[in-house]
Amino acid sequence: MGTYFVRRLLTAIPTLLAISFVIFAILDLAPGDPTGTLPPQIKMEVREQIRKALGLDEPFHVRYLLWLKQFFINEPLNIVEQVFNVKIGDSTNRLRVTSWSSRGKPVVDLIVERTPQTLWVVGFAYLLSVLIAIPLGVVGAVRQNSIFDQISTVMAVIGYSVPTFFTGLLAIVIFSVHLKWFPSVYNTTLKVTDWASFVAQIKQMIMPVAVLAFFQTAALSRYTRSAVLDNLKQDYVRTAYAKGFREHYVVIRHVLRNSLIPVVTLVALGIPQIFAGAIITEQIFRVNGLGSLLIIAIQSFDIPVVQTTTFIFAVLIVAFNLIADIVYGILDPRITYS
Amino acid sequence: MSVQSGTAPAANIELTRELKKPHRTLWGDAWVQFRRNRLAMFGLITLILLVLGILLGPLVYRVDPDYIDITQSNLGLTAEHPFGTDDLGRDTLARNLYGGRISLAVGVVAMLIAIFFGTTIGLLSGFFPALDNPLMRFTDMMLALPQLPLLLVIIMLFRDTLRSLFGPEVGIFMLIVFVIGILGWMPTARVVRGSVLSVKKKEFVEAAVNIGVGQSAILRRHILPNVLSPIIVSATLSVASAILTESALSFLGLGFPPDVPTWGRLLFDGKDFLTFTPWVVIWPGLFISLTILSINFMGDGLRDALDPRMRG
Secondary structure (H helix, E strand, C coil): CHHHHHHHHHHHHHHHHHHHHHHHHHHHHCCCCHHHHCCCCCCHHHHHHHHHHCCCCCCHHHHHHHHHHHHHHHHHHHHHHHHHCCCCCCCCCCCCCECCCCCCCEHHHHHHHHHHHHHHHHHHHHHHHHHHHHHHHHHHHHCCCCHHHHHHHHHHHHHHHCCHHHHHHHHHHHHHHHCCCCCCCCCCCCCCCCHHHHHHHHHHHHHHHHHHHHHHHHHHHHHHHHHHHHHHCCHHHHHHHHCCCCHHHHHHHHHHHHHHHHHHHHHHHHHHHHHHHHHHHHHHHCCCCHHHHHHHHHHCCCHHHHHHHHHHHHHHHHHHHHHHHHHHHHHCHHHHCC | CCCCCCCCHHHHHHHHHHHCCCCCCHHHHHHHHHHHCHHHHHHHHHHHHHHHHHHHHHHHCCCCCCCCCHHHCCCCCCCCCCCCECCCCCEHHHHHHHHHHHHHHHHHHHHHHHHHHHHHHHHHHHHCHHHHHHHHHHHHHHHHCCHHHHHHHHHHHHHHHHHHHHCHHHHHHHHHHHHHHHCCCHHHHHHHHHHHHHHHCCHHHHHHHHCCCCHHHHHHHHHHHHCHHHHHHHHHHHHHHHHHHHHHHHHCCCCCCCCCCCHHHHHHHHHHHCCCCCHHHHHHHHHHHHHHHHHHHHHHHHHHHHCCCCCC
16 A cells, blocks of 8 residues: 555656746746836846846856756745744845846745735635535435435536636625625725624625535535445445335445445545636635735736746645545555555 | 137227337436436426527627626616626627627537546546556546646646737637647546457457457447447537536636636626626526536536446
8 A cells, every 4th residue: 555655656756857847937038128127227237137147148057057056945944934933044144036127025024924825715616615525425416316406406507617717706896886785895905803804804704615615516416426425326325225224324435435436536536626716716706815926926027926826726736636645545445456 | 919810800909019129228218217307307408408599699689798888887787788787788688699709609619628638548548458457547647637726737838829819719718628638538548448448348249340340440339338328428518518617717717808708707707796787697607507508417417328337
């Protein structure tokens, strides 16, 4: 079993390196220049000096290796230092990835500032969607082709067909403009100190969370339903019924465990997807999270921030693919013996 | 029902004509199965109506989508402007119809690119075992790339280059279609590879190899026709995905140039005016949702109809 895990881990590392190369190469090849946004009166020599200071005159492979070193060694150390308030080595003189537009603020600082907002909304949405989708899928499969199942199937297809930006805008039109229940603009300075501010935080989070959760629930419930359906056809279920067990015993104690295996892997794989979905939701509801950082950086041609944020999304995908494979290997012993 | 030998010859001919069964084909069977699926038929009819409306609408409803008339801005549903107007006085219905053409065009062309790459890689990967491992590793790596961030980044970077080469609309069209296709072929490749692997084991392929049929002929005449079903399902679903992605890109402001009215762009333009003119946002959103919904219903119906285990 150990060899299976080691093998998956070993394939993840070259994938990560390859992705980092692709991201770096795309952004490097692009026509675009940090000095391009400066006023044209600035002379060429000064521009060359600025470019040299940002390290842009080195050859490609030198810059790539420096970027790798910055990203994999320096920045994690800085994150650890910031989060745990310790000092590791010579942190002030370490080579940092700095943003081009925020006056040289280190990119990691920007990311650490904005991640909690994204995590709140995304985390709640995902938890909600998992809690709703799995029972929905199981009941839909056990009562196949009943009214409940047909309605929930149609709702599921609607859920992942209607784009999140439309449901978000509809939610704003209905709940903010007409009913005036929830605020349409996210108050980013709100700190949860007492019950009233907690209620306010919940109120401003409900719509983005609901929009994200609707989409994820739809996809997850369909998948759960088909996984449970596959298991219900198996012989051991027939044996259990033949032995006289009642339906809820068979379903909960036998079918559920086996059908949850592919579902759990899908839940792990869906986490990077919901981060990507949050990019759009944060634009609609003006949440100041990671997604809106990416959009702002793209619109202002801030290449270091774009590189770092895109790479973080890629790391999330590779990491959760690995987690999904490992969890699948733990839950289903048949995989590790192949 | 029995045929008696003593009856008149004319009656015999009538009966034999009735007893003759209709000619059944594989595609005909699939169509019968598809017709029984109510949701799939709803999707098909809705899609046909939408496409006809979008293609023929501008011929009937001859209002210029770009005509700006500020005196007519922010109107509700009037006789002259059935869907209302936006903040610059442009007619919403005309803009939606024109935007539909672009969105559908992007969806279909992006699908063709994705299917082409996906089928090629899937066929090669399934048929030649030496190519299987490297091609599948490559597919896994492409799957690990974050799709939306990379799309945004590539469009941001190469927008101006293509605009100067091919003109604003055509350049962006080519860029968007190419990028969506390049980042969307992976599911098709996997499905085709699985299908090719299972068809390769069948006896008729073995027989063809034994009588000396060349490899390209086997691929062309035996394997490809038999993997068409998953390709068709994958193609249908990838049109929906391409339309969704293009709308998302336009919604984030990184799609077509600002005066080109794709559905996503209409949502982007209208999202700041939700309090005054919500219908400017609701109509394109409804169109996008209906299109994607009907394509998804159709794709599910096709998958069930073409699946040989579920037929009959």
